[in-house]
């Protein structure tokens with residue numbers, strides 16, 4: 412075997428999302444892209460807002476001498492200042508540029524954080540359903556992942572989290588708005604979680620860190636607000652990116668923000684900056700840093716996603732599918748009409764509809780529909796969704 416035994420195992424369990432995406436590409440070659448309904452990948456369909464193009468054009472007209480070189484590994488100061496100025500009122504804490512590191516997306520930020528905080532064997536506790544790439548990021552840092560189920564409505568089960576925390580727990584990682592459920596964890600549960608972490612940190616005599624992964628923070632519906640974890644819990648960090656909120660997933664630009672009150676903050680920041688470099692990123696893409704410094708607070712048109720969500724929810728509910736309406740993000744996570752979610756996803760695939768089984772998110776019996784696609788894809792897929800439902804129920 413050329414690869415290590417561990418990697419061999421990981422390749423075979425690796426992401427259902429990517430597997431369905433690749434299978435979709437084969438179907439598209441066979442049947443033509445317009446005849447395949449690809450809801451597999453969270454790849455934004457909505458174009459970046461006009462402000463993005465304007466900023467990019469403006470930068471390309473500026474004097475470019477000296478701007479293509481290496482920079483401080485944390486990122487350009489003016490970019491970090493602009494991100495901090497945006498986050499300060501949002502979280503209501505005295506965040507400065509020195510608490511922000513520009514990263515290669517949220518994925519890059521999480522890898523850096525895990526590398527810096529985890530000793531071998533330390534546990535990262537993650538509520539499920541969740542984005543399963545987390546497992547690999549934790550493993551990259553020699554940590555172990557411990558999954559804890561949420562309630563049936565996908566809200567945080569604080570008692571289960573309290574029970575699961577042990578002397579091995581170093582990090583609790585939450586993702587809100589959540590991929591795959593669209594659930595936003597409410598204020599009371601964030602408050603409750605932070606109280607549990609305070610108590611448990613004292614019990615075990617070491618800090619438990621709360622990391623909040625928030626790449627979908629700006630994509631919320633019906634007035635829902637995403638509570639701040641930075642505001643309520645001292646040993647916390649927030650991770651985010653412009654992949655979804657500006658539709659820049661391929662540009663690999665994001666950041667991490669550290670609570671200024673975090674204990675031993677100087678050492679932690681030094682570690683994070685070191686690993687932003689030595690994990691091989693060196694720094695986040697320079698051009699994108701310069702662009703996003705100019706357009707803080709700008710987002711894609713969330714109404715576009717709201718409309719897609721409504722078309723999808725209305726169509727599926729009238730067929731008889733059961734689901735909770737998402738508070739945010741661009742995913743719907745319905746119950747599979749048959750017990751075996753993988754078999755149901757295969758039944759949809761026969762109708763050229765690509766979704767991802769809930770098993771791929773640690774939650775069998777459900778499946779995920781990424782509705783960041785053209786309206787026509789949603790509308791034209793309904794016949795296949797109905798046929799598969801009737802066949803299964």
Ligand SMILES: Cc1ncc(COP(=O)(O)O)c(C=O)c1O
Nearest residue numbers: 453516517518542586590652654
């Ligand atoms: C919950 C979650 N976290 C992190 C990421 C990675 O995002 P990025 O492209 O910013 O690295 C994704 C991507 O789909 C995601 O869904």
